[in-house]
Amino acid sequence: MSKEIVLSGIRSTGNLHLGNYYGALRKFVKIQDDYDCRFFIADLHALTTNPDPNDLHANVKKILAEYLAAGIDPDKATIFIQSDVPEIAEMYLLLNMHVGIGELMRTTSFKDKARKALGISAPAEGDDDEAFEKQIIGSETNKRVNAGLLTYPTLMAVDILIQKATKVPVGKDQLQHLELTRRFARRFNSFYGVDYFPEPYDFDFGGAPVKVPGLDGSGKMGKSEGNCIYLVDDPKVLRKKVMRAVTDEGPQTPNSPMSEPVANLFSLLELTSTPDVVKHFRDAYADCSIRYGDLKKQLAEDILAVTTPIRDRVNDILADDDYLRRVVKQGAEKARESAARTLADVREIMGIRKF
Ligand code: TRP
Numbered sequence: 001m002s003k004e005i006v007l008s009g010i011r012s013t014g015n016l017h018l019g020n021y022y023g024a025l026r027k028f029v030k031i032q033d034d035y036d037c038r039f040f041i042a043d044l045h046a047l048t049t050n051p052d053p054n055d056l057h058a059n060v061k062k063i064l065a066e067y068l069a070a071g072i073d074p075d076k077a078t079i080f081i082q083s084d085v086p087e088i089a090e091m092y093l094l095l096n097m098h099v100g101i102g103e104l105m106r107t108t109s110f111k112d113k114a115r116k117a118l119g120i121s122a123p124a125e126g127d128d129d130e131a132f133e134k135q136i137i138g139s140e141t142n143k144r145v146n147a148g149l150l151t152y153p154t155l156m157a158v159d160i161l162i163q164k165a166t167k168v169p170v171g172k173d174q175l176q177h178l179e180l181t182r183r184f185a186r187r188f189n190s191f192y193g194v195d196y197f198p199e200p201y202d203f204d205f206g207g208a209p210v211k212v213p214g215l216d217g218s219g220k221m222g223k224s225e226g227n228c229i230y231l232v233d234d235p236k237v238l239r240k241k242v243m244r245a246v247t248d249e250g251p252q253t254p255n256s257p258m259s260e261p262v263a264n265l266f267s268l269l270e271l272t273s274t275p276d277v278v279k280h281f282r283d284a285y286a287d288c289s290i291r292y293g294d295l296k297k298q299l300a301e302d303i304l305a306v307t308t309p310i311r312d313r314v315n316d317i318l319a320d321d322d323y324l325r326r327v328v329k330q331g332a333e334k335a336r337e338s339a340a341r342t343l344a345d346v347r348e349i350m351g352i353r354k355f
Contacts, residue, residue, distance in 0.1 A: 003036040006203060007165035009082065009156075010039075012046045012059040016066045017228035018303070019212040019221035021310075022271055024169065027205050029071040037077035038163055038335060039067060044082045044089070045155060048113070048148040062314075064324060066231055069313035080331035082159065087339035091158045094346055096151060098187050104150050105133065107176055113152075114145040157181040160200050162339045169203035178202060192349050213268065217246030217261035232311050235304055242300040247292045255286050265295060272302040 008028065010016075016025065028039060043060050051059070060081060067079060082088060104110060106129075114136055115122065136145050148155075156177050160168055161184070168178055178200060185197035213220055214227025221228050229241060246261040258266070262285070269278050277298060284290035317323065347353075 003034070004167055005038065005163060005165040006031065006035040006167045006169065007038045007040075007160055007163050007200075008169045008203075009042040009045070009159055010063060011042045012056065012063050013049070013051070014059060014223050015062055015230040015232055016070075017221055017223065017230050018268075018271075018307075019214075019228070021070060021231060021306075022210045022212050023171065025067065025070040025072070027169065028077070031203075032073060032076045035167070038080070038165065039072060039077055040080045040082050040159070040331075040335065041067075042082045042156075042159070045152060048146065048152055050146070061318065061324065062232075064328070065314045065317040066310070068317050068327065069310045070231070074327045074330060078331050078334040079327060080335040081328055084328065084332035085162075085335050085339050087336060087343040088155070088158055088162055091162050091339075091343050091346060092151070092155050094350060095158055095161070095184060095188070096154050098191060099151070099154050099184060101150065103180070103183075104153060105136075107153055107180065109173065109176065110150060110152065113149050117145045117149065118143050153177045153180045154184070157184045161185055161197050162342045163335070164198055164338070164342060166198050166200050167203040168200045169205070175202060194349055196345065196349065210271070211267050212271065213264035215241055215245040215264075217264065229303060229307075231307050232314055233307065234311070235308070238304060238307070239300045242296050242303065243293075245296060250292065251285055251288045251290065254288055258285065262292075265292075265299060269295070269299050269302065272306050273298065277302070 008024065010020070010024070028037065031037060041060050041063050043056060046056060046059070064079070064081070068074065072079060111132070112122075115132075118135060120135065156174075157180060160178075160181050168181075170178060182199040182201075185199050188194075189196055211220070214222065214225050215229065216225065216227040219225060219227070229238060233241070245265060247265070248259040248262055251258075266278070266282070266285075269281065281290060281295050281298070284295075
């Protein structure tokens, strides 16, 4: 039996951080033997925020090196760059004919990104959409919400559907896009009376979701939060970041509950350290003898033990352009093979036929 197809993409907008590593990369490495895995770098999606052309290419390269350094094996998984598969761009045009601008405008991610593009702050609870829509349509300044931002979910749906992927590991913030993908697949199937696209679902890794908090005391680690530890941070930078992490004034009475910033440091320690080290600091917290400076020092070293080998490999890989070129070429060939097949079918189904 052929293996189930797993697909996941990451936008090329900066280095990968510990959250990406524990939340995605490490899991991808574990499943690459058992599934037909296709991991790609979504550089076309990155274009929606109009990056500097030089940054775009450098970021694609960095992420590619980080994927490989983290253990994704190009002979097991298909690793490719989205823009190397022109079939995606063509199918994006075709699928857009079945996507409503209303449903796109109602997606949470679009609203967030559109607000950001227009420089308006988040609305209060219960604010009506009407004023917001007026701002988008009526915006006459040099600030604009580009159509690529609006159709971001179409492009993502095409990434998935063109590979006929059924399992798509994504973060919580992407579940709505996955839901739209299923809706578009059903709509296409029913409009043309075909049973063509399978419906993709989130990949269930089992167990509780991994929690990777940031260093700023609240919330998860995220690029836009500025609270990240990057896989390629050099030791000096990394130690400094950890030593500056937000804490509190320390436990005042034995067995007192932990504040969020301190609990977050323990979450990071649990990911990177050994159980006895974690126990040592938990006990010290419980009997009020803990010194956060010691905890942070330990945490920094344990994180470095995880990231240093990766960082070293990233640097080796980045220095080897021939290798990178080979990986990308091999990945593009594999990805294009299935994409071309799907696109040919879709053209046929929609009535685009050759003379
Ligand atoms: N939108 C995703 C994100 O920002 C990245 C992405 C693009 C993706 N295409 C995809 C993820 C297809 C999974 C499948 O995280």
